[in-house]
Amino acid sequence: MKKKITLKHIARELGVSISTVSKALKNSEEIGADTKEKVQAFAKLYNYKPNNIAISLKNKRTKNIGVIIPDIVHHFFTTVFRGIEKYANAKGYNVIVCVSDESFDREVINMELLANGSIDGFIMALSAGTQLKNDYNHLKEVTEQGIPLVLFDRVTEDIKCDKVIINDKKGAYNAVTKFIKDGRKRIAMITTEDYFSVSRERAAGYRDALSDNGIAFNEDLILKFPSMTIDEKVIEDFFNREKVDAVLSVNEIFAIHSMRLVQSKGLKIPEDISFIGFTDGLLSKYASPGLTAVAQHGEHMGEIAAEMLIEKVESELEEETYTTRVLEPTIIERGSTVN
Amino acid sequence: MKKKITLKHIARELGVSISTVSKALKNSEEIGADTKEKVQAFAKLYNYKPNNIAISLKNKRTKNIGVIIPDIVHHFFTTVFRGIEKYANAKGYNVIVCVSDESFDREVINMELLANGSIDGFIMALSAGTQLKNDYNHLKEVTEQGIPLVLFDRVTEDIKCDKVIINDKKGAYNAVTKFIKDGRKRIAMITTEDYFSVSRERAAGYRDALSDNGIAFNEDLILKFPSMTIDEKVIEDFFNREKVDAVLSVNEIFAIHSMRLVQSKGLKIPEDISFIGFTDGLLSKYASPGLTAVAQHGEHMGEIAAEMLIEKVESELEEETYTTRVLEPTIIERGSTVN
DNA sequence: AATATTACCGAAAACGTTTTAGTAGCCTTC
DNA sequence: GAAGGCTACTAAAACGTTTTCGGTAATATT
Numbered sequence: 001m002k003k004k005i006t007l008k009h010i011a012r013e014l015g016v017s018i019s020t021v022s023k024a025l026k027n028s029e030e031i032g033a034d035t036k037e038k039v040q041a042f043a044k045l046y047n048y049k050p051n052n053i054a055i056s057l058k059n060k061r062t063k064n065i066g067v068i069i070p071d072i073v074h075h076f077f078t079t080v081f082r083g084i085e086k087y088a089n090a091k092g093y094n095v096i097v098c099v100s101d102e103s104f105d106r107e108v109i110n111m112e113l114l115a116n117g118s119i120d121g122f123i124m125a126l127s128a129g130t131q132l133k134n135d136y137n138h139l140k141e142v143t144e145q146g147i148p149l150v151l152f153d154r155v156t157e158d159i160k161c162d163k164v165i166i167n168d169k170k171g172a173y174n175a176v177t178k179f180i181k182d183g184r185k186r187i188a189m190i191t192t193e194d195y196f197s198v199s200r201e202r203a204a205g206y207r208d209a210l211s212d213n214g215i216a217f218n219e220d221l222i223l224k225f226p227s228m229t230i231d232e233k234v235i236e237d238f239f240n241r242e243k244v245d246a247v248l249s250v251n252e253i254f255a256i257h258s259m260r261l262v263q264s265k266g267l268k269i270p271e272d273i274s275f276i277g278f279t280d281g282l283l284s285k286y287a288s289p290g291l292t293a294v295a296q297h298g299e300h301m302g303e304i305a306a307e308m309l310i311e312k313v314e315s316e317l318e319e320e321t322y323t324t325r326v327l328e329p330t331i332i333e334r335g336s337t338v339n
Numbered sequence: 340m341k342k343k344i345t346l347k348h349i350a351r352e353l354g355v356s357i358s359t360v361s362k363a364l365k366n367s368e369e370i371g372a373d374t375k376e377k378v379q380a381f382a383k384l385y386n387y388k389p390n391n392i393a394i395s396l397k398n399k400r401t402k403n404i405g406v407i408i409p410d411i412v413h414h415f416f417t418t419v420f421r422g423i424e425k426y427a428n429a430k431g432y433n434v435i436v437c438v439s440d441e442s443f444d445r446e447v448i449n450m451e452l453l454a455n456g457s458i459d460g461f462i463m464a465l466s467a468g469t470q471l472k473n474d475y476n477h478l479k480e481v482t483e484q485g486i487p488l489v490l491f492d493r494v495t496e497d498i499k500c501d502k503v504i505i506n507d508k509k510g511a512y513n514a515v516t517k518f519i520k521d522g523r524k525r526i527a528m529i530t531t532e533d534y535f536s537v538s539r540e541r542a543a544g545y546r547d548a549l550s551d552n553g554i555a556f557n558e559d560l561i562l563k564f565p566s567m568t569i570d571e572k573v574i575e576d577f578f579n580r581e582k583v584d585a586v587l588s589v590n591e592i593f594a595i596h597s598m599r600l601v602q603s604k605g606l607k608i609p610e611d612i613s614f615i616g617f618t619d620g621l622l623s624k625y626a627s628p629g630l631t632a633v634a635q636h637g638e639h640m641g642e643i644a645a646e647m648l649i650e651k652v653e654s655e656l657e658e659e660t661y662t663t664r665v666l667e668p669t670i671i672e673r674g675s676t677v678n
Numbered sequence: 679a680a681t682a683t684t685a686c687c688g689a690a691a692a693c694g695t696t697t698t699a700g701t702a703g704c705c706t707t708c
Numbered sequence: 709g710a711a712g713g714c715t716a717c718t719a720a721a722a723c724g725t726t727t728t729c730g731g732t733a734a735t736a737t738t
């Protein structure tokens with residue numbers, strides 16, 4: 001087993017001091033040409049690579065960024081993650097991921113763990129538990145320590161930091177407007193409880209689009225699920241009870257389930273009823289018919305988040321200016337709506 | 340901004356030595372009760388948390404494990420990752436993820452980056468590029484340095500290390516056997532080129548099942564794609580040319596595409612043609628009809644990989660015994676096959 | 679009263695690196 | 709021939725811990 005070689009080993013072997021070796025490897029002007037050559041050759045021969053941990057301790061910079069997301073088996077989050085990873089990697093940063101599993105406690109634990117020197121900054125989307133509890137002290141602590149933080153997608157007004165979100169309201173607004181243009185009258189919305197910031201925004205867009213087009217808001221056309229899990233029965237009851245000709249869903253799963261259900265009842269998509277779902281994921285693409293989707297551009301969002309974070313990490317001055325980047329959603333039209 | 344407090348600060352503030360503070364916080368017997376109390380109270384008040392980096396440098400243990408996967412926006416890999424993260428987290432480890440993007444070069448770069456002290460061990464699935472190039476020197480270097488390595492799913496015989504795979508051959512064998520039991524005669528296989536270890540195994544299982552049941556292998560019924568991307572036209576030609584009544588696909592995407600195609604040609608699933616796909620992901624679940632799938636139990640695989648790795652990391656002795664865990668695949672029956 | 683024991687605490691090294699502040703030795707220069 | 713200026717190097721501190729080894733009182737033992 002070849003053990004890792006250090007500056008000390010090289011110094012001893014070559015009969016010079018550690019500082020000489022360090023400088024020689026950095027091609028410092030202070031060191032004579034022959035010594036430099038000797039050291040560099042030796043280092044190459046023994047494949048010397050500086051120890052990251054020691055450098056981190058010295059510079060108080062880890063070149064790691066911490067990402068905390070509610071779930072990793074989730075198309076949107078992985079897409080954002082890919083953007084983060086890509087950008088960070090290109091800038092020489094590594095990414096440490098922790099999954100909060102939608103739990104407040106796990107979010108707090110993971111944050112505290114990473115905040116003790118392991119990372120230079122955080123990128124995160126709030127867990128459901130945290131949004132429900134509405135407790136952001138763990139975020140506050142971190143920012144007060146001067147650790148940069150970027151929130152994406154699931155954000156909160158309560159914390160002053162950089163944020164990047166998509167214009168969920170506008171996404172919903174555009175989707176509903178499209179339905180109306182297509183002549184739809186009874187437009188339903190399938191959503192979750194309001195403690196998700198995104199659900200709130202989308203609901204607002206839905207209402208605005210209706211009222212801007214002179215359609216009365218009808219509470220009966222809103223189907224709310226308490227969590228991300230679906231109750232097949234509830235969906236069935238809803239579609240048996242209400243006559244709807246268009247459905248806006250806050251996620252793919254709800255949309256796909258509903259589509260299958262109405263199809264099994266003999267309705268034709270998009271002739272009898274059309275669908276638009278949030279998040280342009282695999283399911284939307286491969287459903288039959290394809291599900292028209294509000295694309296959230298996760299990868300781009302991730303890149304921007306990483307860019308904002310690294311910018312803050314590398315800027316020495318601690319300005320207290322925080323910006324929120326709002327990305328524009330786009331509608332990807334597929335077979336579930338008339339084009 | 341509250342800066343992080345260190346042992347030195349506490350020591351100076353309380354007029355004791357650093358070692359005393361360190362020991363007091365560990366509740367050492369060497370320290371007097373009143374001093375301990377004083378130190379602990381002060382530490383709690385100022386929310387002292389030891390610096391992870393310093394501890395890592397001291398112990399030569401980072402409590403980080405490096406995961407390198409070909410793609411993160413991929414259901415199977417994220418599932419495995421969830422298993423890894425769960426187990427590792429429970430054991431007090433963090434996970435650093437790097438994405439090779441199926442590229443040999445990026446796999447090498449990421450490995451070298453992490454191998455310089457950032458992690459205690461690796462868990463990885465080989466990139467397509469690496470398998471194609473058949474060059475495993477970067478893995479060899481790492482293992483020679485005594486850094487534990489666990490390969491999963493996409494593995495190689497050329498490296499001596501712990502591995503965890505599913506019995507791909509048996510998965511394919513069982514799937515094909517099921518087709519035959521259901522009375523299918525012309526069983527096609529949609530796969531990728533052979534340099535993926537998994538594709539090779541699955542092809543072997545396919546052939547074995549045929550021959551064990553006295554069905555002649557027919558090269559014409561094998562559709563091979565050079566990569567993960569699909570050419571719609573090629574699929575169409577294939578199904579126009581060959582009359583098949585069952586299809587085994589090495590992944591979901593190929594299967595879903597084919598299903599949509601044959602459905603558009605008026606064939607009924609599963610009456611006229613049945614389908615089984617590898618990887619029990621979202622698409623299989625939500626396709627119509629649902630796609631019968633060979634489940635790979637990714638999360639379990641991830642847990643096992645993490646368990647094997649941490650076991651090696653924490654065992655001082657460097658035994659040279661490596662084991663390969665083979666997980667059994669199971670078939671999840673859905674509407675794409677007759678039950 | 680001399681010695682042994684205990685309780686409590688501190689100094690210092692170590693992990694591997696970077697960087698500041700020197701310090702030799704040699705060469706100019708007037 | 710002394711002052712100054714280079715060149716080429718080294719010592720040592722620092723980052724924040726942990727841990728070993730001592731050391732010094734106070735107390736206990738003979």
